Amino acid sequence: MPPRLRKLIGTILIIILVLLYALIATTVAAATLGSSPWWIHLAYFLFTGILWVLPAMLIIKWMEKPGKSGGK
Template identity: 30%
Template sequence: MTSPARRFAGSLILVVWVVVWIFFATAIGDVVVASKSGWVQFGYFVVAGLAWVAPAAVLVRWMYRPVDRRDE
């Protein structure tokens, strides 16, 4: 896959991933965590708000990896 194609595909995947992550994190927070104390809610949303970064970092690393000429 060429570098521009990889970046385009990765960008689309990243946008979809973040939207899906927001939906599920908010739904879980609303159903499970809403009845808990304020500190539990705060902790959940801090973790949920930052946990998407690790998979996104792997994807971005793949997007900007040098193209191996054997793959083309």
């Protein structure tokens, strides 16, 4: 796959990942953390705010693979 196409696909995947992840994390928080103390909210959003980086790193790593010609 040409590097430009891989980067386009990866960029679209990251945008979709961020949108879906934010929607799911917010929905879970609204459904489960309603009466929790403030520090539970803080811990949850710190954790979920960092967790999305892991799948994004995998997508970026895939995007940066060299093409079949050996160059980027």
